[in-house]
Amino acid sequence: MTGNGASAEFAVVGAGIVGIATALQLQRDGHDVALYDPDPPGQGCSFGNCGGICIGSMTPVGTPGILKDVPAMLLDRQSPLSIDWRYLPRLAPWLWKFVQASRPGRVEAISIALNRMLTDSYEAYQPLLRSAGASDLFRRIGLLYVYRSKESFRRARWGHDMRARRGVRVEYLDGNEVAQLEPALAPVFTHGVFIPDSGHVTNPGRLSEVLAEDFVRQGGTIRRERVMGFADFAADGPRALVSDAGTRPIGQVVIAAGAYSRPLAKALGSDVPLDTERGYHAMLEAPGVELRIPLMSGEGKFGITPMEHGLRLAGTVELAGVDAPPNWRRAEILIEQTRPMFKALGTDKAKFWMGRRPSMPDSLPVIGRSPRHRNAWFAFGHGHLGLTLGAATGRLIADLVAGRPPSVDAAPYRADRF
Ligand SMILES: Cc1cc2nc3c(=O)[nH]c(=O)nc-3n(C[C@H](O)[C@H](O)[C@H](O)COP(=O)(O)OP(=O)(O)OC[C@H]3O[C@@H](n4cnc5c(N)ncnc54)[C@H](O)[C@@H]3O)c2cc1C
Structure with a gap:
């Protein structure tokens, strides 16, 4: 071209x-x-990303909470975080800066800076979409975080409180309200958090x-x-x-x-x-469910987004550098964790993808x-x-x-x- x-x-x-x-x-x-x-x-x-225009995502990856959780996450083979230990010596300087950026005062300052850019990130696209005749690719119907236990909701609460402090609309839901908002879900959720102003793209590619x-x-x-x-x-x-x-x-x-x-x-x-946090997606072309609103799994820390060509499960973090080959087990885990979230889910035609997020420690x-x-x-x-x-x-x-x-x-x- x-x-x-x-x-x-x-x-x-x-x-x-x-x-x-x-x-x-x-x-x-x-x-x-x-x-x-x-x-x-x-x-x-x-x-292959999750398609989220994540207006409320000003909480950095590195937080005091995550540092406490890391050891347990690394022992759990289904966890949202994995590290290739062979890459650790090269990653160490980045990790050290990540730890320093995760201190409470720094996290507050980072969230303020991120929020300034996020606030009108949806609007910033509109002239470009109009010129390209592609406004149909954007939808603004919110994002629903779902939690299967009071404990996992409690651990995530500070992030939602931070969103609310930064002026983002945050609605707290109980299990019944989650089921009403998203009827395709299995009745396994005790808590939900709805971010009504969040948007998504129905085909990022x-x-x-x-x-x-x-x-x-x-x-x-x-x-x-x-x-x-x-x-x-x-x-x-x-x-x-x-x-x-x-x-x-x-x-x-x-x-x-x-x-x-x-x-x-x-x-x-x-x-x-600059290093990379690699992430994976599983694209389900025939999921057999009509998802109304994009979801975030509170436990799995990945997104589930209705795309124009199927249902996309995407997220998690793998620290392994840009050159290591994909570990498709990370994408299979997304399917395993999503299956019990729905009353029925067709996973036959899954296509896997790996992408390299360009990530700064802060x-x-x-x-x-x-x-x-x-x-x-x-x-x-x-x-x-x-x-x-x-x-x-x-x-x-x-x-x-x-x-x-x-x-x-x-x-x-x-x-x-x-
Ligand atoms: C699983 C997953 C889910 C995600 N979900 C979301 C989400 O919901 N919302 C969100 O906002 N973000 C999300 N992200 C993050 C988002 O996808 C990335 O931040 C974003 O795509 C980065 O865009 P980029 O243009 O910087 O990089 P890229 O899209 O990687 O583009 C960089 C380009 O540079 C080219 N290039 C590299 N080297 C050279 C060179 N030497 N010369 C010329 N060209 C070169 C590459 O070929 C590539 O095309 C997600 C990421 C992953 C992995």
Whole structure:
């Protein structure tokens, strides 16, 4: 897919949802933009996520509570967290920063910063969807957390209280109310929490595709090239990028290569502690249940989302680096844990997928100008929230590039905060 740009002023590296949305926002400001990715748009982590536009998800992954739970989680083979012990020596510096970011005061500050971007993350997509004729992909019917015991609800309560403190509408339900709201569920739940303003995308892979098509329609260029580094450094930064197809002149560049952004940022002089939290999905094409509202399993910590092409069970965290092969047992666990949640569930036609979340130890993305080069920008590290924050990230980058006062303060997302 190629548009008409000859020598693009703005190179965006990575055509996941963050890169695509950033390219579109820059294009709307009149920039001549080229998107670089060896793969077709949206085939990375943005392809198989849970689809949540998670307005209320400002609680970071690292919290004082999770640190207490980790030892038991690692002993449980069905747990939402697994670590490949062979990867531990390389992961250790990231884990240490994760622990430091999990202190109560830090968690409060992180949630405030995340919430600023989350608040209008749904609205930020709307102009992009209208232009692409893809508004049908978004729905705003809420998110229902379900709990099978008072104890698991009690452990999750602080997170919901934090949502409420940040101004998100939170409705507490008993078992009967859960059953009324979602009749497909088996009567095994004692508590529920409904977030009415949460939204979801009914096919995240198609979202990236249609937005990328619109980008090309508006004159953007997609280059199926892997970017390896930068060249021709001038006072304001690189004047060329080096890809597997050769050297190309650039005016400015945005690094949006998801979990693969670290070496590219390093080539621009910034060593950021980016790693990956891998997650899995099981896609049920014939589930035999009509789910009305997306669910989050309180115990399994994964989502269940009704998609246009079936039911998607997606989530959990595996710390094993970007290169390790998938462990499909992690996807089977999703099915095993979902089966008892429904009165009936067809799991015959399950398709498995693994994706690499680009994760910073403090759950905050890196968004803004490179600390070293005026013509280089960073937009990566969105962890569990990259789909939600894609359009808002693009808008923030476009505002910063244009020198407009941004709608959110970008300081918490700076690359050199560690
Ligand atoms: C199981 C699971 C469930 C999730 N659920 C949700 C959810 O409900 N809501 C939510 O908001 N988020 C969710 N996420 C997180 C979300 O999917 C990610 O945060 C998001 O997709 C990251 O987008 P990205 O564009 O940064 O990365 P990616 O989509 O991975 O895109 C990066 C792109 O960069 C390209 N690239 C890499 N290296 C180079 C290079 N050298 N040169 C050129 N291109 C390169 C890759 O090919 C890729 O296409 C989930 C993730 C997982 C795994």
